Amino acid sequence: MQWVNRILLAALLAFAIAYLPQHVATGGSAEDLARVEKEHAALRRGNERLQADIEALRAEIAALKRDPEEVARIAREDLNLIRPGEVVFEIRRDDKTKP
Secondary structure (H helix, E strand, O other): OHHHHHHHHHHHHHHHHHHHHHHHHHOOHHHHHHHHHHHHHHHHHHHHHHHHHHHHHHHHHHHHHHOHHHHHHHHHHOOOOOOOOOOOOOOOOOHHHOO
């Protein structure tokens, strides 16, 4: 029975030698945990914003597939395109007259 105690003691000592230096070296685990939780929360907020952006883009894609007038609206407003035969009147304002 004495040899079983020696084996258990040796195993406990080996565990302590292997685990404790790593545990002591990391130190400040509460500070690390707080930092990681803060980063985690920031990443979650970022993911939620990205999910909202994805849903908005999916809705825009669906609208573009359904409605050709939506494509024309975007072409006119965002890309400044015109239809053949249209005349464009460009009005320039001085910097002083801008509201």
